[in-house]
Amino acid sequence: MRHRLPHRASEVLAIVTAVLIGSVLASLCLVLLETGLRSPVPPQRLGSIDLVVGGEQSVPRAEDLDIALPEHVGVPTHLIREVANVPGVTAAAGDVSFPAAVSDGAGGFQPAPDPRRAGHGWDSLLGEIDLVGQAPRGAHDVVLDEMTAAAAGVSVGERVEVALGGEPRTMHLSGVVDRAGTTDNSGAASGVPGTILVSDDLARTLSPLAADTVDLITASTEPGSDPAVVADRVQQAVGPELVVSSGADLGSAERPAAAVTAGMLVLLVLSAGGVVVLLVGFITGGAVSVLAANRARELALLRAVGATPAQVRSLLARHASTVVLASSATGVAAGYGLAWWSQDALVGLGILVIGQEVSWSPWPALATVLLLWGVMQVAARAASWRVSTLPATTAVIETQSEPRAGGPLRTRAGAVLLVLALGTALAPLVTRTEAAIIGAASGALLAGIGVVLAAPAVVRRGAGWLAPRQRSVSGWLAVRNSGSFAVRTGGALAVLAVAVGLTVTQVFTTTTLSSVAAHEARASTIATAQVTADPVGGVPEGLVEEIARLPSVSAAVPVLRTSGVRTTSDGTQALTGAEPEQILAVGPGADEVLDLGVVDGTLTDLAGDTVAVATSLGWPHGIQVGDTLPLALADGTRVEPTVVATYRHGFGFGTVVASRDLVPAAAGPVDSVLVRGEDPGAVERDLSALVASHPGLETSDPLARAGTATQDPTVWISLGASVVLFGYLLLGVANRLVATTLRRRREWQLLESLGATHGQLWAMVAAETGLIALGATAAGLVISLVPMSLVALGFLGTPWPQGPLWVVAAIVLVVTATAAVATLVPTRHLLRARGALVLP
Amino acid sequence: MSTGPTLRAPVQQADRGPDVAVRLDSVSKVFRRGGEVRALDGVSLSVPRGAFLAVMGRSGSGKSTLLHVAAGLDVPSSGSVWIGGTEVSRLRETPRTRFRRDRVGFVFQAYNLVPSLTIEENITLPLRLAGANLDRAWVGTLVERTGLVDLLRRLPGELSGGQQQRVAIARALAPRPAVVFADEPTGALDLATGQGVLGLLREMVSDYGQTVVMVTHDPVAAASAHDTVVMADGRIREVLRAPDVEVLADQRRPPEPHTVGAHR
Numbered sequence A: 001m002r003h004r005l006p007h008r009a010s011e012v013l014a015i016v017t018a019v020l021i022g023s024v025l026a027s028l029c030l031v032l033l034e035t036g037l038r039s040p041v042p043p044q045r046l047g048s049i050d051l052v053v054g055g056e057q058s059v060p061r062a063e064d065l066d067i068a069l070p071e072h073v074g075v076p077t078h079l080i081r082e083v084a085n086v087p088g089v090t091a092a093a094g095d096v097s098f099p100a101a102v103s104d105g106a107g108g109f110q111p112a113p114d115p116r117r118a119g120h121g122w123d124s125l126l127g128e129i130d131l132v133g134q135a136p137r138g139a140h141d142v143v144l145d146e147m148t149a150a151a152a153g154v155s156v157g158e159r160v161e162v163a164l165g166g167e168p169r170t171m172h173l174s175g176v177v178d179r180a181g182t183t184d185n186s187g188a189a190s191g192v193p194g195t196i197l198v199s200d201d202l203a204r205t206l207s208p209l210a211a212d213t214v215d216l217i218t219a220s221t222e223p224g225s226d227p228a229v230v231a232d233r234v235q236q237a238v239g240p241e242l243v244v245s246s247g248a249d250l251g252s253a254e255r256p257a258a259a260v261t262a263g264m265l266v267l268l269v270l271s272a273g274g275v276v277v278l279l280v281g282f283i284t285g286g287a288v289s290v291l292a293a294n295r296a297r298e299l300a301l302l303r304a305v306g307a308t309p310a311q312v313r314s315l316l317a318r319h320a321s322t323v324v325l326a327s328s329a330t331g332v333a334a335g336y337g338l339a340w341w342s343q344d345a346l347v348g349l350g351i352l353v354i355g356q357e358v359s360w361s362p363w364p365a366l367a368t369v370l371l372l373w374g375v376m377q378v379a380a381r382a383a384s385w386r387v388s389t390l391p392a393t394t395a396v397i398e399t400q401s402e403p404r405a406g407g408p409l410r411t412r413a414g415a416v417l418l419v420l421a422l423g424t425a426l427a428p429l430v431t432r433t434e435a436a437i438i439g440a441a442s443g444a445l446l447a448g449i450g451v452v453l454a455a456p457a458v459v460r461r462g463a464g465w466l467a468p469r470q471r472s473v474s475g476w477l478a479v480r481n482s483g484s485f486a487v488r489t490g491g492a493l494a495v496l497a498v499a500v501g502l503t504v505t506q507v508f509t510t511t512t513l514s515s516v517a518a519h520e521a522r523a524s525t526i527a528t529a530q531v532t533a534d535p536v537g538g539v540p541e542g543l544v545e546e547i548a549r550l551p552s553v554s555a556a557v558p559v560l561r562t563s564g565v566r567t568t569s570d571g572t573q574a575l576t577g578a579e580p581e582q583i584l585a586v587g588p589g590a591d592e593v594l595d596l597g598v599v600d601g602t603l604t605d606l607a608g609d610t611v612a613v614a615t616s617l618g619w620p621h622g623i624q625v626g627d628t629l630p631l632a633l634a635d636g637t638r639v640e641p642t643v644v645a646t647y648r649h650g651f652g653f654g655t656v657v658a659s660r661d662l663v664p665a666a667a668g669p670v671d672s673v674l675v676r677g678e679d680p681g682a683v684e685r686d687l688s689a690l691v692a693s694h695p696g697l698e699t700s701d702p703l704a705r706a707g708t709a710t711q712d713p714t715v716w717i718s719l720g721a722s723v724v725l726f727g728y729l730l731l732g733v734a735n736r737l738v739a740t741t742l743r744r745r746r747e748w749q750l751l752e753s754l755g756a757t758h759g760q761l762w763a764m765v766a767a768e769t770g771l772i773a774l775g776a777t778a779a780g781l782v783i784s785l786v787p788m789s790l791v792a793l794g795f796l797g798t799p800w801p802q803g804p805l806w807v808v809a810a811i812v813l814v815v816t817a818t819a820a821v822a823t824l825v826p827t828r829h830l831l832r833a834r835g836a837l838v839l840p
Numbered sequence B: 001m002s003t004g005p006t007l008r009a010p011v012q013q014a015d016r017g018p019d020v021a022v023r024l025d026s027v028s029k030v031f032r033r034g035g036e037v038r039a040l041d042g043v044s045l046s047v048p049r050g051a052f053l054a055v056m057g058r059s060g061s062g063k064s065t066l067l068h069v070a071a072g073l074d075v076p077s078s079g080s081v082w083i084g085g086t087e088v089s090r091l092r093e094t095p096r097t098r099f100r101r102d103r104v105g106f107v108f109q110a111y112n113l114v115p116s117l118t119i120e121e122n123i124t125l126p127l128r129l130a131g132a133n134l135d136r137a138w139v140g141t142l143v144e145r146t147g148l149v150d151l152l153r154r155l156p157g158e159l160s161g162g163q164q165q166r167v168a169i170a171r172a173l174a175p176r177p178a179v180v181f182a183d184e185p186t187g188a189l190d191l192a193t194g195q196g197v198l199g200l201l202r203e204m205v206s207d208y209g210q211t212v213v214m215v216t217h218d219p220v221a222a223a224s225a226h227d228t229v230v231m232a233d234g235r236i237r238e239v240l241r242a243p244d245v246e247v248l249a250d251q252r253r254p255p256e257p258h259t260v261g262a263h264r
């Protein structure tokens, strides 16, 4: 009975691969989820500090996770003395930061992840650091870490070129700190940014903070004292509004932005996790149902000889479960490996902060194995439900033919879903919000399920129409087969269609969003040039005026990017469902460099406590000119600006454009200066001259940084994830096709005994595969490109989906190739392996 | 009338005349899967045109194997098989298939209809596969004779066993093959239905000169054939010319302790 063997091997292989890859994906997601929720942020500069007092770095949100604030909330300066006076505390100091960068010894500046906050006062370290040389005392002293000093090519006592507060200066390197003592090895190995320390007096003047506020208070405790007890006393002294951190919490107190990116990781995993679980269920379920179909006759015969329905079901479940346990264990191991490997990539993308590591615990492994085991149990029982509950005799007869088409209920449900999906796809024509685009995209998922449900009936109809139009007998047989086994054909077709549809949708949503953003940015930027100074942490205030005074320049407007979340009017909590909005803080004269497509009000009024709001935010929430918009800014500052204008081009510049006066952090250097002049050539020349004399300054096309959507690292992650899921789906279909093809041995033997040649059988199988690939491509492209075209029509006025066509071509090619390989290889195997046409 | 089947050991050119429909020369078939089984052991047989030959023998005696090899569904391990003037055992897979679908009809014990095709499509499938022109009058006659006129649009699953067997016979006869082989065509049918199917085959022989080779366990069925070949242990033990039912029924008793010697 050799021919039986490949059947079983293929069944087991189908389940093993489905479970293996499913458990890799699930365990990876769970490990990353745990990382996002629990991974401690390692301290950098403050690693040897005993206690840190900081503000409450989150805004509570009703019915949801708190919103983490990316910037230091700050602590009143006068509390430094009170902390120092707490018994058990030996010293306390305030910590402030300022924009700083160190020369790379070649006319430029050393790259750093956040030059805007790279500089600090010396006292915050409380002397708990190994110093070679002198602490910075005078206004020209600076202390660097060994690596940074070496990169600048200077040693203690020499002069060093730095930029402080965006301004280049020559300082005296009074000392060098050995950072090996303050950070763990992994941090040093991954290149922790430079430490730039100056005297506290200088730090104070360079910091954009008001004098009565510091970012943090650092404190050291008496040797031998109980840190917990001292921390309690400090908490008493500073009051309940502030947060006292020590030990493992120091890192997140030092780098509040880490909490924001960790939250981003959690969101990312949760959004991907849903699809992963869905697909794992879908594909392992599919593999089990193929197994059940293959074994249906055996199961029916078991029933006939006296097995109870429950016995039959658990027989199949047990059979599948043993495979699951073994392969999910392997998959989990691979998932952990992948998580370990992705650690550096996540740091590179800015999802984890430098030095942060993936959390390891057995829970993701346990949960993954349980999930897959559960999926398998349910799928096995569901798949064998029918054959196990039928009367034994009917069961034996039924299993000789396959189910032919889905019931009318199934078809109707599919049709309803498709109509609903079309409804969501129309949304972008009505409202121009990001939610409309996302809605249209998730409509594709709905449509995918609709296709899965409706496919058998459509295949049956289509085959009925096509059959009489076939000229070759192979084509005719192919169409008749597809129609007669509509559930089998429709199943494979629908899963391929979903693979095409979801992947195209994912890619095109991203490209459409950024194309909309670029389109709006182009349409609304009337500035002719832009000046930035990213390497040194920003363009200093003084330079803005200098640029404005250039003869060719008619307007120079400083711009700062930050964020804020809408709060209740008393500011105590974020509004339900509110997410942080991007805020563009602009100086006076914004209307001279930006044309935001103002719908109501005017940008001229944008001064003091005022904001302009994009209609995509204002329209759904009923925000109008004259209303107040309570916000919690990135550093927690509560503001209640008046809305002075609403505008259309929200995708290019963010949903809120604020007066710079509203944002306290804007007191320091700005992100960029948008410049306009009558003669762009003259502006260009004047700016080039200015840039040449100011190291760190750069001039560029004003559109270079305008589109914000493309800079989001999560875009790349979700694109990568959708490629992986596409592959997983394809694998599922391939498994299914292999198993169903191998099941057709008898059918082909019969045809051959009636005189079909191998050539005719090949042609028939090829035609069937072609039909599946064609149908899948057509359905997949319809469910993805229709909504994307409507988005393009709604936002850009062109009915063409915005995205690379080669992606569509590649996806279609891959899908067709997969279908071909997965049917033709087993076909070859069957036609080769067979000897005589002995039929009973 | 026919001259009846002849048993010969040596191959004689003279026998390959136009009157011989099927001829087997020292055909052996050995199955090597899971131990060696000699299903056919040097069988020689020639079936004249227009003959209705029954093949009997105990279960496992090699009847089905004989039919498969004679019809070109399977190839012999040694010896040669001729259908008309063609040595089918020499043909490679594809030419053999082409030859078979033009010249040989086969009726399986288990009907073996294609479940996804209607009765009409099943009957004409071999013609379609051969790319042959549909002889509507002939198929019409067959459908009428087999009593399938009202069932043409149905699917095989919707037919009774006897009806399905009649479809299988119509299908085998549709391309006007030189020979029709039938493996226990009445095995699964009740007496009356079985008689109907046998009558149909007989009519084909008497009315159209069709050559039919039929395996059966049923003495009554065998009696409706001209001659009967009795098989045992992969050999032809005996040829009975126009036997009556009693003689045939004797063949079903356990064999005598001694084996029948030569097939002469």
Ligand SMILES: Nc1ncnc2c1ncn2[C@@H]1O[C@H](COP(=O)(O)OP(=O)(O)OP(=O)(O)O)[C@@H](O)[C@H]1O
Binding pocket: A838, B031, B032, B033, B037, B038, B039, B057, B058, B059, B060, B061, B062, B063, B064, B065, B066
């Ligand atoms: N594909 C095969 N592989 C191995 N042995 C086989 C195969 N087909 C038949 N045999 C063996 O060859 C011998 C003859 O089988 P065959 O099917 O011709 O018997 P039969 O006379 O038709 O029996 P029945 O009356 O039960 O149908 C038997 O011993 C059988 O087991």
Ligand SMILES: [Mg+2]
Binding pocket: B063, B064, B065, B183
């Ligand atoms: Mg037999």
